[in-house]
Amino acid sequence: MSLATLGWSAFFDAQLAPQEAGLVAMRIATVHRSRLTAESIDGPQRLTLAPNINTTDFAVGDWVLVEPETHLLHRRLERLALLQRHTEGGRSPQLIAANIDTLFIVTSCNEDFNPARLERYLALANEAGTNPVIVLTKADKITDTSGYVEQAAALQSGLTVVTLNAKAADAIDTLAPWCGPGQTVALVGSSGVGKSTLLNTLSGKTDEDAQATGSIREGDAKGRHTTTSRSLHAIAGGGWVIDTPGMRTLHVSDVSAGLDMLFAEIVALAPDCRFRDCTHAHEPGCAVQAAISAGTLDAARLERWRKLQDENRANTPVQTGPRGNKVQKPRGWRR
The missing domain is CATH 1.10.40.50 (Probable gtpase engc; domain 3)
Incomplete structure (x- = not known):
């Protein structure tokens, strides 16, 4: 593995100071209350944090410079893109994902489809400086998806909309244009729309290490939360995907x-x-x-x-x- 396959680019390289030549670049893979893990060219690493480090200042997808022997985190590099949201009563924004090239806004071809909610995700994606793509799942459950596609495409000029069955292997081919070597995508959407299923398909996870998936209520197609934290995963085609928990509420602020x-x-x-x-x-x-x-x-x-x-x-x-x-x-x- 190389830094380029992890998503490194000239934007990050230009931020390195001469005195930092001895440090190594790693990419944040998970963020927990008191610890951070990262992907490196040598594989997954647990980082050592100084006492003054606050993990809430980091997002999955961030690039950081690390001491090679101790794995002590030195500093975070400036972000190329940052997806964040404000929560009611929160003092600072909640960081969702950093340095993503494409945001897959996942919804399904059933009662979950909600143009007003999709517009909120699109506003966040636009403000973050990332490319939004609407992914309509459960396309295999209906005979004609054209109505959903037309409604979604009308939400923003030039918006790309794709349909797929998240469980099918050809979902990888459908999303391949955005999942090439070094590219990073993130999955957002309500619970139950198939984000975890799509993650398992893209990453080729086996039954043992697959992300848990949940069922939906038949009455209103509402799903149950199965993803509880954000995480970075390697996917087919050489890219990376950041999975995120379903969002019950999505307020707009500073967009x-x-x-x-x-x-x-x-x-x-x-x-x-x-x-x-x-x-x-x-x-x-x-x-x-x-x-x-x-x-x-x-x-x-x-x-x-x-x-x-x-x-x-x-x-x-x-x-x-x-x-x-x-x-x-x-x-x-x-x-």
């Missing part, structure tokens, strides 16, 4: 750029409104409302944009205080 990418058609219409501060609700000369009347924009889409904009504005901390000594102050939480 303004991500929302602008997600709702690009609304952002593009806004400059044509008569008033610069148009809310696209009741003002005369609103280009967005005109598009709804013309049938070129879905009214439900506008309502979801408004809800996410309001939630993001309410949840994003604001900077306050004198110039040169500003601090972040949380706003009132909204969901």
Whole structure:
């Protein structure tokens, strides 16, 4: 194994200082309350942590520099991409995954399919600077997936949507374009949509070391949590996958750029409104409302944009205080 096959690139190489030539680069594989493990060119390693190290400052997928003999963690390198979310009442964001090239947003072709929830994942992916791909599982359970594909593809311009059976071997071929040597993907989605099953298929895990999978309730297709922590796994094709637990709630906060990418058609219409501060609700000369009347924009889409904009504005901390000594102050939480 080489650093390149682990996902190392010129971006990380440029961060190395001459005096750090004796250190070795490793990639965080698991994050626990009091310990970190990492993948290295020599295989999995448990890192030694200094007393002042807080493991919550690290994400699976991070690159770190380590003392070769003691495995003492020296420092973390700057991230190329970071997927994170804010939790209600939390002082700092919860780190989900770092340095991922592609985010597989996994949902299924049943009652779990929810455009509003997918839009939240897309906003996070856009803000993180990673490439989102919608993965529709359980495609083998229905005769026609086109309705689901069309709804998903309409959520964002240029969005890629694929369908598959997570248990089938050809799922590897379907996802191969994003799983090549040195590439890193992450799996996110609700419980029960097939993330653990897909992980087992991609990584070729046997029954003994396979990730546990759970059933879903027949009434509403809701799943049970089987993945309880984030972890890095080697997958077919030479890439790496980060598995994440199912998220019961997904709030948006500090994702303004991500929302602008997600709702690009609304952002593009806004400059044509008569008033610069148009809310696209009741003002005369609103280009967005005109598009709804013309049938070129879905009214439900506008309502979801408004809800996410309001939630993001309410949840994003604001900077306050004198110039040169500003601090972040949380706003009132909204969901």
